[in-house]
Amino acid sequence: MTKPIMVVGHKNPDNDSICAAVGYAYLKNELAKRETKEGEKIPKYVPVRLGPLPPESAWVLEQNGIEPLDMIGHVHARVSDVMTENPISISHNATIMEAGRLLRQHNIRALVVTNDDSTYRGLITTRMIAERYVAATDLLVDNATNQMAVAGDLINSLGQSVDELTETDVIKLHKDGLLKEAVEDLMASELREAIVLDDDGFAIGIVTRSDVAHRPKRKVILVDHNERRQAANGIDEAEVVEIIDHHRIADVTTANPIKFLNLPAGSTATIVAMEFRRQDVELPAHIARVLLSALLTDTVIMKSPTTTDTDREIAQYLGEVGEVDPVEYGLAVFKSRAVNGDVPVEKLVGADSKEFQVGDATVLIAQHETVDLEGVLAREEEIRTYMKHLQKEHSYEFVLLMVTDIVAEGSQFLCEGNHRVVNRVFNIDCSNKGGTWMPGVLSRKKQVAAKILEA
Numbered sequence: 320m321t322k323p324i325m326v327v328g329h330k331n332p333d334n335d336s337i338c339a340a341v342g343y344a345y346l347k348n349e350l351a352k353r354e355t356k357e358g359e360k361i362p363k364y365v366p367v368r369l370g371p372l373p374p375e376s377a378w379v380l381e382q383n384g385i386e387p388l389d390m391i392g393h394v395h396a397r398v399s400d401v402m403t404e405n406p407i408s409i410s411h412n413a414t415i416m417e418a419g420r421l422l423r424q425h426n427i428r429a430l431v432v433t434n435d436d437s438t439y440r441g442l443i444t445t446r447m448i449a450e451r452y453v454a455a456t457d458l459l460v461d462n463a464t465n466q467m468a469v470a471g472d473l474i475n476s477l478g479q480s481v482d483e484l485t486e487t488d489v490i491k492l493h494k495d496g497l498l499k500e501a502v503e504d505l506m507a508s509e510l511r512e513a514i515v516l517d518d519d520g521f522a523i524g525i526v527t528r529s530d531v532a533h534r535p536k537r538k539v540i541l542v543d544h545n546e547r548r549q550a551a552n553g554i555d556e557a558e559v560v561e562i563i564d565h566h567r568i569a570d571v572t573t574a575n576p577i578k579f580l581n582l583p584a585g586s587t588a589t590i591v592a593m594e595f596r597r598q599d600v601e602l603p604a605h606i607a608r609v610l611l612s613a614l615l616t617d618t619v620i621m622k623s624p625t626t627t628d629t630d631r632e633i634a635q636y637l638g639e640v641g642e643v644d645p646v647e648y649g650l651a652v653f654k655s656r657a658v659n660g661d662v663p664v665e666k667l668v669g670a671d672s673k674e675f676q677v678g679d680a681t682v683l684i685a686q687h688e689t690v691d692l693e694g695v696l697a698r699e700e701e702i703r704t705y706m707k708h709l710q711k712e713h714s715y716e717f718v719l720l721m722v723t724d725i726v727a728e729g730s731q732f733l734c735e736g737n738h739r740v741v742n743r744v745f746n747i748d749c750s751n752k753g754g755t756w757m758p759g760v761l762s763r764k765k766q767v768a769a770k771i772l773e774a
């Protein structure tokens with residue numbers, strides 16, 4: 320079975336990472352249907368996420384009748400990527416003859432032995448049966464007349480119960496387990512097979528040494544990032560087959576040339592929408608609205624200086640196809656974010672936070688967009704305590720939080736840790752109680768991170 324290709328945004332997903340993944344997976348599935356030759360298997364593209372769904376994304380997906388994306392913990396190869404599903408089984412009460420017949424019939428080397436309630440009990444393999452037969456020669460000793468005794472023993476063995484030969488000391492795996500670890504265990508064991516059990520103790524798969532001889536890689540398409548530290552764990556072991564992004568070119572590497580589409584647009588969703596037009600794929604209204612929502616959150620309803628003419632043109636196009644007014648739709652999307660007072664501080668600071676490497680140091684720049692700046696600042700003490708905790712726990716040089724007021728069009732800077740660089744770059748003292756108001760600063764990427772990285 321060919322495994323689906325995952326379309327995934329960055330860690331700590333924002334609305335663009337979610338919606339660009341949804342939109343691009345839709346586009347790729349349409350293209351796959353168009354381009355796959357008859358008789359060939361159509362590849363499947365599945366949007367996934369690396370963290371909690373932002374509240375506005377949950378709202379957008381629900382409004383447009385799209386199932387929430389599955390969350391994945393990593394892209395390392397898993398046991399389920401190589402296992403043979405639904406292994407052939409035999410009751411522990413069956414005879415060796417019946418086991419032999421099943422093994423021949425299915426041309427396999429191992430059978431799952433089951434208990435009376437069909438749960439897994441052990442394995443019986445061709446090798447165990449062969450060893451049993453070889454053992455019959457023990458009766459030979461030095462007297463030729465004993466050959467009859469050997470033949471008799473062999474005949475008896477056919478009626479012997481499977482139970483007597485069942486190996487119960489078998490490596491047990493979980494389908495979501497890391498393949499790398501399974502391989503190590505399997506190579507160190509005497510048996511050539513390992514069994515995959517579900518939570519109820521039923522055998523759902525079997526993994527043999529030959530299954531793991533060539534390590535399969537999981538295929539992924541990255542959207543809205545091309546930086547390893549923002550990518551799924553295990554990205555170095557996966558096969559990145561495409562990248563669609565609007566961030567600076569960073570450090571994800573590939574073994575082969577790939578489609579790497581990077582444009583200085585306001586959102587990845589903008590680029591995805593352009594791809595629908597370029598490839599001449601019909602854009603349904605609900606996908607248009609999903610993409611529009613991401614364009615609008617990433618560009619703060621086109622107020623952010625990252626907004627390009629292309630974004631404005633695409634927003635209008637998506638509004639027409641999606642039958643909504645872009646600005647009104649944007650306000651509805653922002654309104655769907657939880658009210659400030661309800662947001663736990665971990666989310667307020669952490670939901671949209673990104674790590675950056677500045678020389679030898681790692682810094683964290685977080686952003687919280689709001690329509691109620693006062694409400695957020697009323698929680699300053701709680702927020703700063705949490706920022707200090709984050710800074711210590713991850714040894715960040717500093718943690719900077721931009722509380723962005725999208726109506727007033729500016730950001731309040733709060734900083735913890737060694738914020739010398741922030742002070743110097745912006746000519747402020749951001750450790751002051753209440754923080755520092757930065758009028759016109761809306762974009763973390765262009766107006767904050769870029770300046771700090773250049774400093």
Ligand SMILES: [Mn+2]
Nearest residue numbers: 335543587617
């Ligand atoms: Mn983005």
